[in-house]
Amino acid sequence: EAKNRGKSAFQRFAPEMKEVSQERLQTESLLRRALEMQEFELRFQPILRLGDSRIMGAEALLRWNNPTLGMVPPDRFIPLAEETGLIITIGRWVIREACRTVSRWQKQTGDPVIMAVNVSPRQFRDPHFVETVSAALQETGLEGQYLELEITERLILDNNLETDRVLRDLDEMGVRLSVDDFGTGYSALGYLKNYPFDTLKIDKSFVGDLNRDSDDTALVSAIINMAHSLGLKVVAEGVEYQDQLEFLSTERCDYAQGFLFTHPLNEREFLLWCSDHMDG
Ligand code: C2E
Ligand code: MG
Ligand code: MG
Ligand code: MG
Numbered sequence: 435e436a437k438n439r440g441k442s443a444f445q446r447f448a449p450e451m452k453e454v455s456q457e458r459l460q461t462e463s464l465l466r467r468a469l470e471m472q473e474f475e476l477r478f479q480p481i482l483r484l485g486d487s488r489i490m491g492a493e494a495l496l497r498w499n500n501p502t503l504g505m506v507p508p509d510r511f512i513p514l515a516e517e518t519g520l521i522i523t524i525g526r527w528v529i530r531e532a533c534r535t536v537s538r539w540q541k542q543t544g545d546p547v548i549m550a551v552n553v554s555p556r557q558f559r560d561p562h563f564v565e566t567v568s569a570a571l572q573e574t575g576l577e578g579q580y581l582e583l584e585i586t587e588r589l590i591l592d593n594n595l596e597t598d599r600v601l602r603d604l605d606e607m608g609v610r611l612s613v614d615d616f617g618t619g620y621s622a623l624g625y626l627k628n629y630p631f632d633t634l635k636i637d638k639s640f641v642g643d644l645n646r647d648s649d650d651t652a653l654v655s656a657i658i659n660m661a662h663s664l665g666l667k668v669v670a671e672g673v674e675y676q677d678q679l680e681f682l683s684t685e686r687c688d689y690a691q692g693f694l695f696t697h698p699l700n701e702r703e704f705l706l707w708c709s710d711h712m713d714g
Contacts, residue, residue, distance in 0.1 A: 458514070464500055465511060465520055469527060473500050476531055477698035480707065481550065481669060481691045484683050489708055491548030491582070493691065494532040495698045496524075516556045525557040526566050533574040533581060535701060540580070543708075550582040552614065555589040559596065564603045571607070578608030582633065585611065587619030590629065598629070605630035612669070617657065626664055634661045638672020641692070645677055655685045662686070 468474060478492040498506040515521040529551055536549035557563065571578055583604065590597060590613070604611060612633035613626070617640055626634070636657055643650040654670075661668045670682050673692030682690055696707055 461503070461511065462514060462518060464502060465498075465514060465518070468498060468500065469523060473498055474524065474527060474531075475499055475700070476528065476535065477700060478535075478704040479691055479698040480695055480704070480711070481548075481689050482695060483689055484679075484687055487711075489545070489547060489711065490689055491550060491580075492536075492704065493550040493584070493698075494528065494535070494552070496528055496552075512554060516554055519556065521554055521557050522560045525553065526570075528552075529567060529581075530570045530573065533570045533576045536580060537574045537576040539705070540576075542705075546580065548580050548582055548610070550584055550612065552584045555586070555592070558585060558589055558600065564600055564607075567604060567609060568607055571609075579610065582610035582612055584614040584635065586614050587616060590625050591619055601629050617653070623660070626661075626666070631666055633667045633669055635669045635671050636687075638692070641670050641672045641678055641682075642674070644681055645675065651681070654682075654687075658685050658687050 475497045477495045477497055479495060480492050481490045482488065483490045496508050496512075498508075498511055500506060512521065515524055532549045532551045536547060539545070539547055553563075560566070567581075567583070570576075571581065601611060610632040611630060612635055613631055614635050615637045616634050617637045634657070636654060640650050640654050640657075644654060658668050667688040669689040669691060670678075670687050671691050673679055673682065673690045673694045675694060679690060679694060699707055
């Protein structure tokens with residue numbers, strides 16, 4: 435009985451395994467060619483200052499538009515890009531493209547907008563990472579203070595001397611540094627004091643539960659106060675409702691980002707959104 439059940443379970447399972455790995459192989463080979471085929475695009479989501487609702491900047495969010503797979507969201511290919519190391523060349527493209535874009539906006543509008551760019555652990559640990567960033571700034575003529583690199587808590591907590599050196603080198607270049615997805619790591623808060631971070635981004639899972647969960651309400655308020663006492667600015671991500679925004683304003687959160695304002699936009703849409711927002 436048990437043996438038969440085991441066997442049939444195996445037979446049901448095995449073909450799926452094969453499918454999964456074949457799908458993965460296909461995705462991987464498509465991903466290898468994606469850069470040269472120019473299949474990557476950036477979307478931009480505005481980050482607004484809560485005090486006066488002015489546009490502080492934008493977060494660049496990567497999209498992979500492949501003829502076979504369609505529009506692939508980052509959560510579906512960034513882990514694979516990390517595993518294969520492809521994230522290093524893809525990430526280099528993202529940084530350069532983001533710098534180029536924001537430098538163009540600044541020239542067009544005269545506004546000192548900031549571009550936030552996500553950096554994944556493997557990319558950050560690439561020995562040429564600092565060089566990649568400084569080359570992108572140099573090529574595009576962008577000042578470091580207009581580029582903000584978003585690094586996840588997990589990376590910082592893997593703590594080693596190299597992380598420390600890279601963060602300091604970036605800080606010396608004037609680049610801004612932010613902790614993304616704050617609260618989802620192990621929250622060994624000590625690192626905030628020891629590293630040159632400028633901004634802390636409260637993970638959207640806390641913001642999402644603000645209206646329902648009073649523990650999250652207390653947590654968000656504590657995070658904001660703690661960040662401020664360490665001299666960090668706070669961005670709340672994933673803001674979808676007006677009452678979340680009101681709570682965040684009352685708690686003196688500095689910036690907000692989320693579908694309440696707009697989902698991520700392509701460059702043309704973003705510039706239109708900004709000019710509407712300024713007028714309105
Ligand atoms: P993230 O950096 O935390 O980015 C915020 C994510 O939340 C984005 O998802 C954004 O579209 C989404 N979002 C924005 N507002 C709202 C909201 O009001 N509600 C909800 N539910 N979601 C909202 P996206 O674009 O799918 O990106 C997912 C993740 O992929 C990012 O999370 C980031 O970790 C990673 N990622 C995106 N672009 C890049 C990139 O260029 N390089 C690297 N290494 N990672 C990237
Ligand atoms: Mg981010
Ligand atoms: Mg700094
Ligand atoms: Mg985040």
